[in-house]
Amino acid sequence: MNLANLFRPPPMDPMLKIVSGVAIFRDCNRAELEALKLHLHQRHFLAGEIVFDEGEEGEGMYVVIRGKLRANRKGLLAKKLLGVIQPGESFGEMALLGAGPRMATVVAEEDTTVLAMFRPELQALAQARPRLGYKIAMGVALVLESRLRKVAEGDSSQPSAT
Amino acid sequence: MKTSSPPDRSLEHPIIWVAVIGGALGSILLLKAVAWLAFPLILAVVLYYLVQPLLQKLQLAGVTPGQALGIFLGAATVLTVIFSILVLPKMLGFLADFQNQIPTYWERLQSVLRDNLLALEDRFAFAKKARLADGMEEQLNVFLAGSGKEYVADVALFLLHWLPSLLLVPFLTFFFLRDGTAFHRLVLRAVPNAFFEKTLLLFDRMDAQMRAYFRGMFGLTMLDTVSLGLGLWFLGKGPGIFGFWDAMFLGLICAIFAWVPYIGSGIGGILAVATVAVKAPQSSGLMLAVVFLFLGVRLLDEFIYTPMTVGRALRMHPLITVMMIFSGGMLGGVYGLLLAMPLLGIFTVLGQMFAEIWFDPRLRARYQARGMLEKRLASKDLGI
Numbered sequence: 102m103n104l105a106n107l108f109r110p111p112p113m114d115p116m117l118k119i120v121s122g123v124a125i126f127r128d129c130n131r132a133e134l135e136a137l138k139l140h141l142h143q144r145h146f147l148a149g150e151i152v153f154d155e156g157e158e159g160e161g162m163y164v165v166i167r168g169k170l171r172a173n174r175k176g177l178l179a180k181k182l183l184g185v186i187q188p189g190e191s192f193g194e195m196a197l198l199g200a201g202p203r204m205a206t207v208v209a210e211e212d213t214t215v216l217a218m219f220r221p222e223l224q225a226l227a228q229a230r231p232r233l234g235y236k237i238a239m240g241v242a243l244v245l246e247s248r249l250r251k252v253a254e255g256d257s258s259q260p261s262a263t
Numbered sequence: 264m265k266t267s268s269p270p271d272r273s274l275e276h277p278i279i280w281v282a283v284i285g286g287a288l289g290s291i292l293l294l295k296a297v298a299w300l301a302f303p304l305i306l307a308v309v310l311y312y313l314v315q316p317l318l319q320k321l322q323l324a325g326v327t328p329g330q331a332l333g334i335f336l337g338a339a340t341v342l343t344v345i346f347s348i349l350v351l352p353k354m355l356g357f358l359a360d361f362q363n364q365i366p367t368y369w370e371r372l373q374s375v376l377r378d379n380l381l382a383l384e385d386r387f388a389f390a391k392k393a394r395l396a397d398g399m400e401e402q403l404n405v406f407l408a409g410s411g412k413e414y415v416a417d418v419a420l421f422l423l424h425w426l427p428s429l430l431l432v433p434f435l436t437f438f439f440l441r442d443g444t445a446f447h448r449l450v451l452r453a454v455p456n457a458f459f460e461k462t463l464l465l466f467d468r469m470d471a472q473m474r475a476y477f478r479g480m481f482g483l484t485m486l487d488t489v490s491l492g493l494g495l496w497f498l499g500k501g502p503g504i505f506g507f508w509d510a511m512f513l514g515l516i517c518a519i520f521a522w523v524p525y526i527g528s529g530i531g532g533i534l535a536v537a538t539v540a541v542k543a544p545q546s547s548g549l550m551l552a553v554v555f556l557f558l559g560v561r562l563l564d565e566f567i568y569t570p571m572t573v574g575r576a577l578r579m580h581p582l583i584t585v586m587m588i589f590s591g592g593m594l595g596g597v598y599g600l601l602l603a604m605p606l607l608g609i610f611t612v613l614g615q616m617f618a619e620i621w622f623d624p625r626l627r628a629r630y631q632a633r634g635m636l637e638k639r640l641a642s643k644d645l646g647i
Contacts, residue, residue, distance in 0.1 A: 136328075139444050142463075144456055147636045151629050153460065160460045219460070221467035229322045 114138070116166055120216065123164050123191050125240035133233045140226050141216040146170075146209035155206045159196030161219035165189065168213025172205040185210065194241050197223055276618055283614040287587065287606040291595040294606075298598055303428050305602070307435035312477040314440060332440055339433075368541040373403060375540040457629035458620050465616040472612055476605070480522065482572035483564070487518035490563060494556040495535065498549060504542040513538060517557075521564070523600050524584050528564075532557040583607075 110131070113121070117134050120126050120141070129137065143166075146152060152163065155175060165188045172183040172192065183205055186192050192207060197220050227234020294301040314335065321331035380396035447466070454462045492507075492514030499505035505513070517531030535557065536550050543549060584604065591603025620626060 139448070142448060142451060142459075144459065146456060147633065147640065149636055150456065150633055152456075154625060154629075157460075157625075158464075160464050217459070219463050219467075221464065228319055229328060231323060 116141075116143075116216065119166055119189055120164055122189050124244050125162075125191060125194065125237060128236045128240060129233065133230070133236070136230060136233060137218075137226070140222040141218055144215055144217055146213045146215065148209055148211045148213075150209050152207040152209065152215070153193065153203050155204065156202045158200050159193060159203045160200065160221075161217055161223075162191055162193040162197050163207075163215040163217050164191045166214040166216060168215075169210045170207050170213055170215075171210050172207050174205045180206075191244075194244055196220060197237075197241050276622070279614045279618050283607070283610045284587070286610040286613070287603065288590055288594060290606055290610070291591050291599045291602055294602060295595040295598055299424070299428050300431075302425065302598070303431040303435060306429070306432045307439060308473075309477050309481075310432065310436045311439040311443070312474045313481055314436065315474070316478075318440065332437075335440075336437070371541040371544050372537060373400070375544045378544075455630055456633060457626050461620050461623070461626065462616070465612075465619065469609070469612045469616065473609070476608060479572040483568055484515075484518045484522075486568045486572065487521055487560065487564065488514045490514070490560045490568075491517050491531075491535070491556070494560065495553070498552050498556065499539070499542075502543050502546060502549065504539060504549075523588060524604060525581070526588060526600070528557065528561055 113131065113134075117138055120137070121129065121134055126134065126137065141164075146168070152170065153159065155173075165186055167188055169188075170186040170192070172186060173180040174183055175181070186207070193203070195201065195204070197218070200220070223234070223237065227238070294305075318328070318331045318335060321334055322328060326334065376399060377396050380390070380399055384391040384395060451459070451463060451466070488511065492511035495513055496505055496507050496510035499510060513535060517528075517535055520527040520531035520534070523530075532554065535553050539546070539550050539553050587603045587607050588600060591599030591606075593599070595602065
């Protein structure tokens with residue numbers, strides 16, 4: 102038995118490992134991620150299933166754990182593909198800030214597992230742990246800032262701008 | 264992060280209305296059947312909503328959720344011990360005195376009633392013909408000799424039956440506070456993907472409404488207690504009827520009665536007038552003053568306290584309220600009277616939730632599409 106192992110923290114939950122790599126949660130430490138875990142809902146979508154519709158009232162954001170999704174937007178004649186969302190990426194973050202309509206429809210391209218985080222729960226979490234709430238709010242702000250910057254620079258193919 | 268105010272949606276489908284009222288009345292019956300467990304469960308939910316803001320304040324001060332719960336439990340234990348050592352013996356002494364005084368109070372109450380009925384008989388011929396005073400005395404004697412004894416035995420049995428179940432309240436509250444979030448997640452797991460986001464939002468709305476209702480009711484009870492208590496103390500201190508804490512205690516009992524809309528305030532008022540009657544049988548002016556005090560507090564309740572605390576979010580039409588209270592009383596006795604309105608409030612929100620989710624054609628289409636995808640997946644290699 103290696104005594105040094107006693108002082109090592111147990112390995113991180115693989116899902117939390119993915120979450121820790123998402124831009125919004127990058128500043129969160131392990132204890133904060135563990136607290137966050139209580140507010141994440143795991144959902145499974147079949148290939149072809151819609152996660153949310155464009156124009157629908159948004160309530161939260163999603164982190165892709167496994168699988169692939171595509172984001173579409175209604176065009177004049179046909180649907181416009183905004184992009185493909187891969188594991189480790191997030192989408193729908195704008196809904197964490199307010200209950201506006203979704204900017205795109207997101208459909209699972211293959212069987213997909215996501216973690217969902219919702220605004221009311223984030224608000225409760227931010228009240229209980231203001232430091233964590235601040236980090237997440239800043240994370241969302243930075244992601245949106247980088248997207249706005251890219252749009253301003255002419256690169257509008259942002260799958261997560263939902 | 265912007266907080267969105269919930270849209271004001273009415274229940275458009277009559278069938279939902281019927282289901283809401285049926286659900287509320289049905290659950291009164293169910294709760295009556297499992298009252299021994301339901302009563303502490305409801306008290307624990309109320310306590311959970313009252314304690315939660317304290318824990319949140321502790322967490323905002325930099326304490327983890329587990330530590331906050333520990334601090335609260337420690338403080339509650341210390342307060343319980345202090346209460347048991349300092350206040351409980353005095354309360355028991357007071358109750359023993361009160362028990363000894365009951366026959367005297369009962370005689371005085373009878374004599375006040377008799378005097379007033381005799382005065383009525385002197386003034387009105389029909390009252391004299393009906394022999395109101397003698398009739399009342401006979402009725403009371405029959406009641407005391409017969410069912411009155413049974414009622415006393417019933418009340419004693421009721422208390423013996425309920426006291427152990429009340430021990431469950433702190434136990435249940437502790438687990439609600441500790442594992443509430445995990446339980447919430449477990450329930451949400453059962454919701455299909457298509458309805459998930461909306462259900463979560465509506466759950467949150469229901470939670471906020473219940474929190475506001477229970478905290479509001481607590482605030483309202485405190486305001487009513489202080490108003491009635493101070494009023495009774497002020498009125499009763501001259502003739503030496505009430506000490507400060509007696510008046511506050513009576514105010515609290517009347518404020519608890521007022522939980523039953525419309526009817527409860529009346530019962531509370533009668534109780535206070537009866538108390539004055541037995542303590543000072545000759546002062547009819549004081550009884551009248553107590554009636555005016557109750558009317559005054561009722562007006563304060565209606566126009567200032569209720570909008571300040573509970574608000575008017577759960578306000579129903581008075582006709583529905585009264586019908587629900589009477590139906591609840593008929594079906595569930597005292598529990599029915601007390602629970603009719605909160606249950607109607609909960610079922611109204613549930614009805615709204617269901618209507619918003621189920622009658623959204625797009626969400627239903629998505630739900631059906633998921634079913635078809637599952638079916639296709641299951642029959643992929645069957646060649647059909």
